[in-house]
Amino acid sequence: MDLNLHNKVVLVTGGTKGIGRAIAEAFVNEGARVFVCARGEETLAEMDRKQGITTVQADLTSEDERNKVIDEVLKQAGKIDILVNNVGGSNGSTVSETELSLFREAFELNYFSAVHFSKLALREMKQQQSGSIINISSIFGRESGGKPTYNSAKAAMISFTKALADEAIKEGVRVNGVAPGSILHPTGNWQKRLDENPEKIQAFIEHEIPAGRFGTVEEVANAVLFLASEKASWVVGATLNVDGGQSNANF
Structure with a gap:
């Protein structure tokens, strides 16, 4: 199936390993021009050697660094068609044993980075009257399981996805999410x-x-490609489980 993603400009946050890397490589295979941003120099250098991928080093918990990433994408490509908010991670343990500062750190990385990048990308996409934003959350954003810091941030991301989607579709921009289960x-x-x-x-x-x-990282990437494409033109505000039936939620 031709997803018509050739020459699209794509930004994948946290795109140097795991799910993010698979997403970036899947877009490259579809002929897109892909930018990935992350903190680690070694993994960025290795990704930078791949044809079709441009890397940008940044601490994505920093507002200034996130601005720098978008500025670099626009400087080199002149536009942004697709944003994949993938960067994330967990910390802490139980609620009672986790310092409040760790909750703030988890939200800055998992949630506020997605909110900020979405606002920056939406500004450009509105001018084009087209674009797609995809937020990578988790099935544990809908139900218990895993660490509370991570789950709370991913729950907020799912809610944000729907709120932004209803707003952005009026400007021709679709916003959706993918909620992976356990991925090896x-x-x-x-x-x-x-x-x-x-x-x-x-x-x-x-x-x-x-x-x-x-599940595999490629299976998550395939869902992202579909949501980013015009084949998903009537999918707005959805967060799609990609979990082999793992989730216990019935909505």
Whole structure:
């Protein structure tokens, strides 16, 4: 299926490993011009050697650095067609044992970065009267599981996705989200847990994931490509579970 993404200018935050990297590479395979931003110099340098990908180093918890990223994309490409807010991470433990500062850090990385990048991209997309913003959240933004700092930020992201979508569609810009379940990749927590205790993780899969396996980063990337394309022209404000049936939510 031709998704008509050739020559689209795409920005993927946190795009050097895991889900973000798969998303960036999937867009390149569709002929898009892709920018990725992240903090780590080594992974950025390795990505920068890939044809079709331009890297921008930035601390995405910093408002000034986020401005710098958008300015660099516009300087080099002159526009932005697709924004994928992928950067994220978890910290802390239980609510009672987690310092308030860690909640703030989690929101700055997972939530406020997406809000800020969306506002910056929307400003440009409004002028074009077209564009797509896709927020990578989590099934645990809808239900309990995992660390409270992360889950709270992802819940806020899902709510933000719908609020911005209803506003932006009037300007020809579609906003949607993808909520992955448990995804296995070499740099992720599930791979570490699998290496440490294969029997425990296999039991988790059998009990928690109806499809009977972990998801792949490519499967998440495929959902993002669809939502970014005009094939999803009537999908507005949705956050799509990509989880092999793992989520317990019925909405």
